[in-house]
Amino acid sequence: MAIHRGRGFASINYPIGMNLGGDPSQALVHSNPGGKFMVALSSIDLGQGMKSVTRQIAAETLGVPVEDVYVDTADSDTGPHCMGSFASRGTHRVGNAVIQAAQEARSVMLEAAAEELEVDPADLVTDGKGNIHVKGAPSKSITTAEACGAAQFKQGRTVSGRGIFLIPLSEVDADTGEMTPVSCFAHAALIVDVDVDDETGEIDVIQMNSAYELGRALNPRLVEQQLVGGAWMGMSHAAWETTEPYYPERSHGPLDFNTYLMPGPGDIAPHNIAILERPAPDGPFGGKGPGEMCANPVLPAMVNAVFNAVGVRIDELPITPEKVLRGIRANGGAQPQGRRG
Amino acid sequence: MAKKPVQFRLNGSEKAVFVDEGQNLLDVLRRGVGDLTPKYGCGQGTCGTCTVLIDGEPHLSCLTLAETIDGRQVSTTAGLARGSELHPLQAAFMDGFAAQCGYCTPGMLMAASALLERNPDPSREDIVEAISGNICRCTGYEPIINAILAAAKAGGARRYG
Numbered sequence: 001m002a003i004h005r006g007r008g009f010a011s012i013n014y015p016i017g018m019n020l021g022g023d024p025s026q027a028l029v030h031s032n033p034g035g036k037f038m039v040a041l042s043s044i045d046l047g048q049g050m051k052s053v054t055r056q057i058a059a060e061t062l063g064v065p066v067e068d069v070y071v072d073t074a075d076s077d078t079g080p081h082c083m084g085s086f087a088s089r090g091t092h093r094v095g096n097a098v099i100q101a102a103q104e105a106r107s108v109m110l111e112a113a114a115e116e117l118e119v120d121p122a123d124l125v126t127d128g129k130g131n132i133h134v135k136g137a138p139s140k141s142i143t144t145a146e147a148c149g150a151a152q153f154k155q156g157r158t159v160s161g162r163g164i165f166l167i168p169l170s171e172v173d174a175d176t177g178e179m180t181p182v183s184c185f186a187h188a189a190l191i192v193d194v195d196v197d198d199e200t201g202e203i204d205v206i207q208m209n210s211a212y213e214l215g216r217a218l219n220p221r222l223v224e225q226q227l228v229g230g231a232w233m234g235m236s237h238a239a240w241e242t243t244e245p246y247y248p249e250r251s252h253g254p255l256d257f258n259t260y261l262m263p264g265p266g267d268i269a270p271h272n273i274a275i276l277e278r279p280a281p282d283g284p285f286g287g288k289g290p291g292e293m294c295a296n297p298v299l300p301a302m303v304n305a306v307f308n309a310v311g312v313r314i315d316e317l318p319i320t321p322e323k324v325l326r327g328i329r330a331n332g333g334a335q336p337q338g339r340r341g
Numbered sequence: 342m343a344k345k346p347v348q349f350r351l352n353g354s355e356k357a358v359f360v361d362e363g364q365n366l367l368d369v370l371r372r373g374v375g376d377l378t379p380k381y382g383c384g385q386g387t388c389g390t391c392t393v394l395i396d397g398e399p400h401l402s403c404l405t406l407a408e409t410i411d412g413r414q415v416s417t418t419a420g421l422a423r424g425s426e427l428h429p430l431q432a433a434f435m436d437g438f439a440a441q442c443g444y445c446t447p448g449m450l451m452a453a454s455a456l457l458e459r460n461p462d463p464s465r466e467d468i469v470e471a472i473s474g475n476i477c478r479c480t481g482y483e484p485i486i487n488a489i490l491a492a493a494k495a496g497g498a499r500r501y502g
Contacts, residue, residue, distance in 0.1 A: 232481030
């Protein structure tokens with residue numbers, strides 16, 4: 001009886017969003033008279049960072065400090081329509097809608113500033129710190145708050161903008177079946193090392209190493225956090241979670257957290273992540289998004305690692321100790337596959 | 342159903358409530374005295390997000406009979422910060438991105454604060470043990486463990502309440 005170390009690899013080519021009916025998301029941006037901006041969305045922040053990222057995108061586009069932007073999400077009564085937070089689409093789809101809305105609001109803000117300064121709006125720039133000034137003449141300036149106040153109390157303008165991201169429906173070629181279901185792809189490769197106990201069938205995840213290409217990482221700390229957490233979800237799906245464990249009776253299945261298994265804080269492994277930035281031409285500031293891809297490569301990589309360790313090819317998830325032991329028995333014992341390279 | 346008077350200290354202030362027989366502490370905290378920081382997760386003591394400290398020890402408030410806290414000290418996440426000054430654990434959780442959806446965070450903070458009170462210099466294994474009754478579905482635990490280590494380094498053992 002022994003513990004066998006195995007290494008598994010998986011790579012992934014992952015579509016951002018989908019194109020079944022245009023995949024639209026909308027954003028509305030307006031300022032209050034004090035120059036603070038509100039971004040209204042129905043998109044949902046599940047903790048992945050939608051609010052932070054759309055706030056950064058809006059601030060960058062408007063040319064105002066990030067502290068001056070508020071994001072209101074997830075109320076479909078007050079926010080404009082969004083398809084939702086799924087298909088790894090949030091940053092890309094909603095981000096593009098926010099850019100369009102923020103550009104429109106910015107142009108009104110600059111028109112208001114131009115009227116106050118008696119200059120051409122095309123000559124105005126923002127410094128990102130709350131000031132608007134004439135290009136090359138920083139002393140000829142007005143604050144964003146003053147411009148927004150003048151618009152709403154003197155000039156009769158709403159400093160607001162509307163944005164929507166929509167891609168044309170891709171028709172399916174009748175002869176070849178060819179279509180363009182998505183607008184861009186993100187990519188990843190992941191290596192996982194596991195120990196398999198050939199006496200108990202239990203798996204220990206020893207370490208993960210991964211590389212992710214997801215356009216520009218708009219908020220690198222959030223990207224890393226999403227990848228670390230997502231890999232845990234992948235581990236959990238690979239070797240722990242199931243509503244249908246192999247039991248004779250359905251009623252013996254898991255009904256609560258005592259019996260529905262997940263890896264705990266003692267089961268996790270070090271995960272080294274390399275983030276490769278290759279900005280997407282149609283992404284908001286080049287961003288695509290980590291999304292579902294955080295979890296996906298972990299599953300096939302772990303299956304491959306178990307095969308590498310003991311020669312058992314698992315073809316139904318999760319990789320439970322029982323399946324590993326049955327496989328070892330069917331093979332007449334553990335058959336470590338050795339390493340290439 | 343008969344009501345029982347219960348007096349206890351919540352984060353240092355005196356509270357007096359009438360509780361139903363069999364009513365749990367989580368319900369008294371949330372609905373009785375309006376402290377919404379302990380969360381209702383599973384309601385059966387398996388997820389840990391309702392964790393509060395009773396006389397400094399972590400307890401699952403969903404499984405604690407409210408009448409048993411008469412005369413005792415209850416601490417919740419609402420009592421961690423001093424005004425606008427965050428508790429070292431809260432600051433470390435923020436700096437270390439140790440929350441995503443945030444639903445497990447109050448329970449994690451209370452389990453961690455009890456740990457740091459009794460062991461100001463915990464090892465990684467001590468931390469894993471201390472939060473092993475708390476489920477997190479988003480972060481993969483690693484940022485939480487790292488945040489607690491960082492808070493300990495920053496002098497996270499700060500008595501309060």
